[in-house]
Amino acid sequence: MQPGQPKRKLRPLGILALIVILAAGVLTAINASRNWRATAAAKRLKNPVPPTAGAIAAGKQAYGEHCRSCHGEKGDGRGEKAGELSVAPGDFTDGQAMRRRTDGELFWQITRGRLPMPAFEDKLSDEKRWQLVDYIRTFADKSSAATPAAPLTSLLQAPRRLPSCPAPSGCRSF
Numbered sequence: 001m002q003p004g005q006p007k008r009k010l011r012p013l014g015i016l017a018l019i020v021i022l023a024a025g026v027l028t029a030i031n032a033s034r035n036w037r038a039t040a041a042a043k044r045l046k047n048p049v050p051p052t053a054g055a056i057a058a059g060k061q062a063y064g065e066h067c068r069s070c071h072g073e074k075g076d077g078r079g080e081k082a083g084e085l086s087v088a089p090g091d092f093t094d095g096q097a098m099r100r101r102t103d104g105e106l107f108w109q110i111t112r113g114r115l116p117m118p119a120f121e122d123k124l125s126d127e128k129r130w131q132l133v134d135y136i137r138t139f140a141d142k143s144s145a146a147t148p149a150a151p152l153t154s155l156l157q158a159p160r161r162l163p164s165c166p167a168p169s170g171c172r173s174f
């Protein structure tokens with residue numbers, strides 16, 4: 001038995017521990033950068049640009065110049081560049097997903113970007129970015145007009161409808 005052997009045995013363990021610690025750190029960092037959550041304050045930010053016909057038209061123009069290539073003509077995330085991207089662009093026609101987001105949150109996402117989506121903070125003025133929020137909201141409005149999804153408010157209203165029970169066999173109380 002060589003004298004140095006017990007020491008050498010410890011070394012792989014130390015390296016393993018180091019690798020585990022580094023990997024945990026890297027994963028935490030990746031997770032933080034993937035986390036594209038607007039801060040609570042950003043979410044609450046009110047849209048100062050009401051969705052007038054003019055604002056939507058201006059948003060549409062900016063969208064055609066800066067967003068359409070990835071997010072697609074219809075906002076469904078199927079722009080001509082979408083296939084080359086490492087991450088699929090969001091689907092703005094998804095009414096449920098869009099309703100979960102505040103204007104402030106969309107504004108924040110457009111401002112910051114997240115690779116492969118560029119940040120637009122320096123490329124477009126605040127007003128242009130709010131107009132874009134107004135415009136991208138129209139995609140879901142169009143698609144939900146065709147297939148109305150049950151909004152959260154209808155769930156909240158449901159109990160109020162219970163007293164006038166229309167079922168001929170009587171109503172169960174839950």
Ligand code: HEC
Nearest residue numbers: 066067070085087088089090091106109110114116117132
């Ligand atoms: C290079 C392609 C590209 C361009 C250009 C681009 N985006 Fe994106 N966008 C993406 C990708 C990819 C995502 C998804 C990013 C992710 O989830 O990590 C995204 C996500 C978003 C989201 C969040 C959607 C969601 O479901 O979370 C919004 C809002 C958005 N983009 C708006 C815009 C607007 C407005 C423009 C133009 C000013 C624009 N994007 C330009 C690729 C692009």
